[in-house]
Amino acid sequence: MKVLRLVWISSLLMFVLMAPAVGHALENGLARTPPMGWNSWNKYACKGINEGVVRETADAMASNGMKDAGYQYVIIDDCWQTGRDAEGNIIVDKDKFPGGIKALADYIHSKGLKFGIYTDAGTMTCAKRPGSIGHEYQDARQYAAWGVDYLKEDWCNTLPGQSSESSYTLMRDALKASGRPILFSICEWGSTKPWLWAGPVGNMWRATGDIQDCWDCKKTWGGNGVVQILDLMNGIESYAGPGHWNDPDMLEVGNSGLTTTEGRAHFSMWALFSAPLLAGNDIEHMSADTKETLLNKEVIAIDQDGLGQQGRRVKKDGDLEIWSKQLADGGRAVALLNRGTTAAKISVAWTDIGYPNTLSASVRDLWAKKDVGRKTDGYSAEVPSHGVVMVKVMP
Structure with a gap:
């Protein structure tokens, strides 16, 4: 029970530290999600x-x-x-x-x-x-x-x-x-x-x-x-x-x-x-x-995710990049981006996006509009030139 409590506290602390600062927003009640x-x-x-x-x-x-x-x-x-x-x-x-x-x-x-x-x-x-x-x-x-x-x-x-x-x-x-x-x-x-x-x-x-x-x-x-x-x-x-x-x-x-x-x-x-x-x-x-x-x-x-956190680049290898965005439900949106002129395989490790590699998480391809199964350690995909594979990773 103590271990579970520590895991919960650590997760909550990460959420608070990574959440956007909303106290300095214009107080007109508008654009609570991006227009x-x-x-x-x-x-x-x-x-x-x-x-x-x-x-x-x-x-x-x-x-x-x-x-x-x-x-x-x-x-x-x-x-x-x-x-x-x-x-x-x-x-x-x-x-x-x-x-x-x-x-x-x-x-x-x-x-x-x-x-x-x-x-x-x-x-x-x-x-x-x-x-x-x-x-x-x-x-x-x-x-x-x-x-x-x-x-x-x-x-x-x-x-x-x-x-x-x-x-x-x-x-x-x-x-x-x-x-x-x-x-x-x-x-x-x-x-x-x-x-x-x-x-x-x-x-x-x-x-x-x-x-x-x-x-x-x-x-x-x-x-x-x-x-x-x-x-x-x-x-x-x-x-x-x-x-x-x-x-x-x-x-x-x-x-x-x-x-x-x-x-x-x-x-x-x-x-x-x-x-x-x-x-x-x-x-x-x-x-x-x-x-x-x-x-x-x-x-x-x-x-339009309610947390409102802007994603960031978490890994770059030449023209191959990984970007991640924390979501309100605890998941991550991940973009495997290929800026290069030829197709390439891009791999994201769970540790790249704030999860332990031992985690089992479901992965959904948002352009193929299909689930690609539960993965441990990370996910890899072939990404076309000037293209992206965008997935949602959910523990």
Whole structure:
């Protein structure tokens, strides 16, 4: 009995030490699990976005299984605004959004979804539309009147010496004063290490530069591809948790730059990161492979796990890596990741993920959607090039 008690105490201590610190989260009651939805930028950018695209996307999300899988937010990124009127109120681009923002928000709400919009902390947005500096409270009141549920605030065209922490804190206070619960997404690209200060300021913050639609951008034309972002996310996992998340940027699944195998690895790793899952593709016309990736409920469950712990890299051997995430039920999500150009066998020992090797544990392959039996010591699998085998290990 004494031995069992010691084992229980040791397990509890490990759980407490490894659990995310939630005391520093923004106290607005939102994003207790990572937000899920769709953002317009990766597919449509500035030129292609309009009211019709947003309505069609909401229609598709409500009917194709995405809403049922947990996707909630329909978010317009940059280029919905054109200027300000004489009173300083922000003006909607009537060519792109002839029905106005409130009517669009109402339509999205009628589908059982939530509506998100975009602004910038500087004088202009990244696409040279009006920013929010000097208008934070005025804009927040307008967003609330329109029925906005989610605000992304970018960091382009800021003033010399402008403080990111002060700027985003000001918008946080403005959103609170608006009287409407609005999830706050900070987007300063990880430039001022927001994980150190943004917990009580935003519900999520970009921990990296913008994602590009490629697996390894350094080997093509530069920028942050999937593998570059993996390296940037590793090591900051202790700062994330319910209500406050490290954001590795939106998903590129279903766009032209990734293969199906790469897209599933990308989606798996974002789930292991407890990252916001914001699709960035053409939802209405996506392929069967893309839909199967975005709607894998077993992988989504790893992202949405109630413990809210961000996974971390526990082993690396060249291009072969093992990542692990502790789950609320005592299990582990494990990603066997192959960054290399040829298929390879990857083996995880139970000691790599915090278990004794004598433990007998059940293993379920989350992409094959099948149990692979009980294992002692560890698990091995053949992993395709630029691919992942993702399993749940349960004692």
